[in-house]
Amino acid sequence: MQTPWESLANEHILGIAPYEPGKPIEELERELGIHDAIKLASNENPLPPSDRVQKAIVAALTHLNRYPDGSGFYLRRAVAKRHGVTPEQIVLGNGSNELIELIVRAFLRPGEEAVIPHPSFVVYPMIVQAAGGIRVVVTLRDYRLDLEAMARAITPLTKLVFIANPNNPTATIVTAAEVEQFMARIPPTVIVVFDEAYIEFAQGPDFPDSLAYMRQERKVFVLRTFSKASSLAGVRAGYGVAAPDAVALVHRIRQPFNVNSLAQVAALAALEDDAHILECVRMIEAGRHYLYDEFGSLGLKYVPSRANFILVDVGRSASDIYQWLLREGVIVRPMTSFGMETALRITVGTPEENRRLIKAMRKCLEEARHA
Numbered sequence: 001m002q003t004p005w006e007s008l009a010n011e012h013i014l015g016i017a018p019y020e021p022g023k024p025i026e027e028l029e030r031e032l033g034i035h036d037a038i039k040l041a042s043n044e045n046p047l048p049p050s051d052r053v054q055k056a057i058v059a060a061l062t063h064l065n066r067y068p069d070g071s072g073f074y075l076r077r078a079v080a081k082r083h084g085v086t087p088e089q090i091v092l093g094n095g096s097n098e099l100i101e102l103i104v105r106a107f108l109r110p111g112e113e114a115v116i117p118h119p120s121f122v123v124y125p126m127i128v129q130a131a132g133g134i135r136v137v138v139t140l141r142d143y144r145l146d147l148e149a150m151a152r153a154i155t156p157l158t159k160l161v162f163i164a165n166p167n168n169p170t171a172t173i174v175t176a177a178e179v180e181q182f183m184a185r186i187p188p189t190v191i192v193v194f195d196e197a198y199i200e201f202a203q204g205p206d207f208p209d210s211l212a213y214m215r216q217e218r219k220v221f222v223l224r225t226f227s228k229a230s231s232l233a234g235v236r237a238g239y240g241v242a243a244p245d246a247v248a249l250v251h252r253i254r255q256p257f258n259v260n261s262l263a264q265v266a267a268l269a270a271l272e273d274d275a276h277i278l279e280c281v282r283m284i285e286a287g288r289h290y291l292y293d294e295f296g297s298l299g300l301k302y303v304p305s306r307a308n309f310i311l312v313d314v315g316r317s318a319s320d321i322y323q324w325l326l327r328e329g330v331i332v333r334p335m336t337s338f339g340m341e342t343a344l345r346i347t348v349g350t351p352e353e354n355r356r357l358i359k360a361m362r363k364c365l366e367e368a369r370h371a
């Protein structure tokens, strides 16, 4: 039965499962009677934004009576310089999530297809469906995007292909060689969206240079964000890089002030702060190795990670372990909604948070054994 409001709704959105945001950490602590809970559930950076970024934000507070710079002039200029492109090739978003939505709205006509990996970022299918597009879902293989199968899934109706690299929730990458083969098979009417939210944690000689395809005038969008390595998930800033005419189409449908003033100054300061990113990347790398060792000694299998999170198989109901960890004040993400009943996605934290996680996991797994 539809509610009166549902009967008025755009029919495309009725099939979308409602997104269930987690509770604020303070509420959770109050309900469970705990304190000092740690959140390893949303792949955020455990370090706060750098001093330099915080100072830039504070300095911008006195101008909040004004609208933001609707052109994002300074930030686009700096991002363009960083990538050796022109500002006409950069579009800013209220997080890179907004850009996913803008790209879909700008290019995907109702009834056209988008090829989407699974399990991957839940935002892709949600937005494609809301736009009246068809989701063509291609299952991962050995926890990695199956680019061969994704290329085979392309039909004359395909408009978009989403490549999360590294992929969320598996933290695996597709390599330069795999992407090269894939791009060789893509017709010129198909747009490939490279979502590189975790690229800073993935660097290595095997990681593809997606911007090179843009320089070769292939139909690609490259998405980056300040939410992860730059510690700015709360301000909402991301950007897309593409050909000037592709970017111009996205500009036509974005709201004039889609990126707020604080996000613009924070992202600009963060862009010039390689030291902060390097510190985070090193900390996450060390944390990954610590957690691999500890998961190993707990007898747990995991997927080696190229991002700041790890997919772990706890060998029993992941939602039970999730609940038990919660009572220990450790918040992780069960993968039940992806049909992975025994998997948790755990964000790598600070060294201290990682130790607390392992201590809590050891205790929970012990209890599970006796339950």
Ligand SMILES: *Cc1c(COP(=O)(O)O)cnc(C)c1O
Pocket: 043, 094, 095, 096, 097, 098, 121, 164, 167, 168, 195, 197, 224, 225, 226, 227, 228, 233, 236, 237, 238
């Ligand atoms: C975290 C994440 C993003 C970043 O989204 P923002 O809107 O920029 O915060 C994008 N893509 C994937 C796959 C992610 O996991």
